[in-house]
Amino acid sequence: MDNTIANSPVHLTMRAGPGQPEPSPQLQALYHGFERELLVPLWTGIGELMPQQPRSQAAPHVWRWERLLALAEQAGQLVPVGRGGERRAIALANPSLGGRPYATPTLWAAIQYLMPGEDAPEHRHTQHAFRFVVEGEGVWTVVNGDSVRMARGDFLPQAGWNWHAHLNAADRPMAWIDGLDIPFAYYTESQFFEFGRESLPPTERVTPLRSRSERLWGYPGLRPLSQVGALPGTPLLVYRWADTDRALDEQLALEAEGHAATLSPGHAAVRYTNPTTGADVLPTIRAEMHRLRPGAQTRSRREVGSAVFQVFDGRGTVHVGERSWAVQRGDLFVVPSWLPYAAQADAASRLDLFRFSDAPIFEALHAHRVREDGA
Numbered sequence: 001m002d003n004t005i006a007n008s009p010v011h012l013t014m015r016a017g018p019g020q021p022e023p024s025p026q027l028q029a030l031y032h033g034f035e036r037e038l039l040v041p042l043w044t045g046i047g048e049l050m051p052q053q054p055r056s057q058a059a060p061h062v063w064r065w066e067r068l069l070a071l072a073e074q075a076g077q078l079v080p081v082g083r084g085g086e087r088r089a090i091a092l093a094n095p096s097l098g099g100r101p102y103a104t105p106t107l108w109a110a111i112q113y114l115m116p117g118e119d120a121p122e123h124r125h126t127q128h129a130f131r132f133v134v135e136g137e138g139v140w141t142v143v144n145g146d147s148v149r150m151a152r153g154d155f156l157p158q159a160g161w162n163w164h165a166h167l168n169a170a171d172r173p174m175a176w177i178d179g180l181d182i183p184f185a186y187y188t189e190s191q192f193f194e195f196g197r198e199s200l201p202p203t204e205r206v207t208p209l210r211s212r213s214e215r216l217w218g219y220p221g222l223r224p225l226s227q228v229g230a231l232p233g234t235p236l237l238v239y240r241w242a243d244t245d246r247a248l249d250e251q252l253a254l255e256a257e258g259h260a261a262t263l264s265p266g267h268a269a270v271r272y273t274n275p276t277t278g279a280d281v282l283p284t285i286r287a288e289m290h291r292l293r294p295g296a297q298t299r300s301r302r303e304v305g306s307a308v309f310q311v312f313d314g315r316g317t318v319h320v321g322e323r324s325w326a327v328q329r330g331d332l333f334v335v336p337s338w339l340p341y342a343a344q345a346d347a348a349s350r351l352d353l354f355r356f357s358d359a360p361i362f363e364a365l366h367a368h369r370v371r372e373d374g375a
């Protein structure tokens with residue numbers, strides 16, 4: 001049956017204006033014809049479809065760690081972890097993205113919570129993922145049978161389609177954040193998912209201090225000659241806080257000694273990289289740690305694509321678009337595409353910021369742009 005105007009999802013309105021046709025009964029009839037045949041002319045929607053610069057649907061927003069953690073603790077009492085639900089993960093929903101569990105149009109960010117003795121079941125998916133630990137320890141992530149210890153400040157990337165499970169070997173609950181490209185995979189209809197084994201065998205329910213991946217890959221600038229091919233995702237499954245912390249400290253120390261080492265005065269920063277390529281750790285996600293010495297500020301910056309930040313330590317103020325917030329340990333906030341972002345550490349406190357973004361997607365498409373204002 002032919003479409004009728006009444007059930008067409010296309011709705012066109014005549015509007016007088018520059019570049020627009022003069023409203024008339026004939027034009028109305030033409031627009032009804034478009035609606036019936038499911039057609040939309042460019043001239044009625046070019047401003048929204050092709051703006052002069054990115055106009056994100058996402059809003060700047062901050063989530064307070066204290067409140068997130070309190071709700072995750074409640075979920076720990078009420079919600080089981082098992083096959084089907086898979087994870088006790090609670091995602092940030094950007095207030096302008098219709099209540100969907102999307103921190104930004106491309107990125108998922110969730111707090112995950114595991115009770116003592118609990119396991120999260122094994123599965124794999126094509127979405128790329130990482131964990132970042134703002135506090136606590138006692139959980140191991142088991143990736144393809146390799147048990148990886150998680151502790152404060154550790155960053156654990158894991159490329160898509162690798163089997164993974166979690167086990168809490170401690171006598172306390174533990175929370176951390178998960179970052180994935182779930183919204184991007186959803187929009188692009190590119191996702192696959194498989195359930196793994198129902199439980200981990202005793203040989204994998206182990207809690208080594210160092211994972212196999214660290215024993216093979218965890219030495220700066222040294223590559224095992226048995227593994228010389230480039231991999232799309234990093235084979236190093238954890239980047240330890242002691243290394244990140246020292247790298248940032250040394251940048252600030254070098255700056256104080258008069259050497260070029262920081263991004264701008266008092267702003268040290270490192271990017272987590274894939275040791276087989278030197279590129280980002282995951283094909284769709286960039287991850288970095290930034291440190292501002294007390295009183296220092298970043299340059300104001302806008303960038304194509306979106307980012308999520310978590311305050312790892314310290315206190316400061318962040319500015320995103322028209323919004324500003326005082327932030328402290330654990331707080332999470334989002335920076336939508338092309339909105340200006342800047343941060344400043346309090347006078348009496350340094351500010352450590354973990355950041356992840358979708359920049360590798362746009363770089364791969366040659367669509368990435370950055371604009372930085374002066375210091």
Ligand SMILES: [Fe+2]
Binds near residue numbers: 129
């Ligand atoms: Fe997963």
